[in-house]
Amino acid sequence: MITAIDDRDILFADAEIVVVNKAADLLSVPGRGEDKQDCLWRRVQLSFPTARIVHRLDYATSGVMVLALNPASHRHLSIQFQERKTAKTYQAIVAGLLLQEKQQTSGTVDQPMRCDWDNRPLQIIDHEQGKAAQTHWRILEPLDNATRVELTPITGRSHQLRVHMQFLGHPILGDRFYAAPEHIARSERLLLHAQTLSFSHPITGEALSFSSKVPF
Secondary structure, three states: OOOOOOHHHEEEEOOOEEEEEEOOOOEOOOOOOHHHOOEHHHHHHHHOOOOEEOOOOOOOOEEEEEEEOOHHHHHHHHHHHHOOOOEEEEEEEEEOOOOHHHOOOEEEEEOOEEEOHHHOOOEEEOOOOOEOOEEEEEEEEEEOOEEEEEEEEOOOOOOHHHHHHHHOOOOEOOOOOOOOHHHHOOOOOOOEEEEEEEEEOOOOOOEEEEEOOOOO
C-alpha cells in the first residue's frame, strides 16, 4: 500500500510546484513489477494529484526534489534542468581522509562516463565513449577514517557523484554499487544527500532556493 508523503517532507508548495524531501532507498518513479510501484512520485500524487516528475534522485540518495503541478510549469522546469540553469549541492561521507596527502581542500573531477552495459545500472569512466562529466568537491570536515564533503555536480550523469568519488579512491560509505564490502558495512544507507536545490520559479521567474537537513 502506498501512503501519502509526510507533511514534514513537503518543503514548499504553490499552484505551480511542490518541493519535497525524498527519503533514502525510495524510487523517484515506479520501476518494473508490482513490488516497485511505491515511489516518491506516487506518494506525492496522493496529496498533489497533478504532480509530474521533472528530475530524479537515485534510489539510495535522499534529499531535495521539485515536481511540477501542471504542463506549463513542467515544461519550464524541464528546460532549466536541460540547460543547466539549476544549481544543486550534495553532502556525502566518503571513506578515508580525502586527498590529505596532497593537502587539498577542494578540487574538480573531470572524467567522462557511460553506462556499463554488461552490468546495468552501473556506470563507468570511459575516455573513448563516455560523455563529459564534472564534479566539484570541497572538504567540510575530517572524521574517523572518513571525510564529510560537499559535492557540486556540474553535469548530471547517472551515478556521477558515486563514480567520481570512487575514481578518487574515496567511495561514499554505504554505496552498495561502487564501494568495497568494508565501506558498505560502515553504513546501513548510502551517505549521500541532495542538500540544496536552486532554480527559477516557472511562472514568476523568482529565484528560489531550498535546503533539506542532512540526516547523517
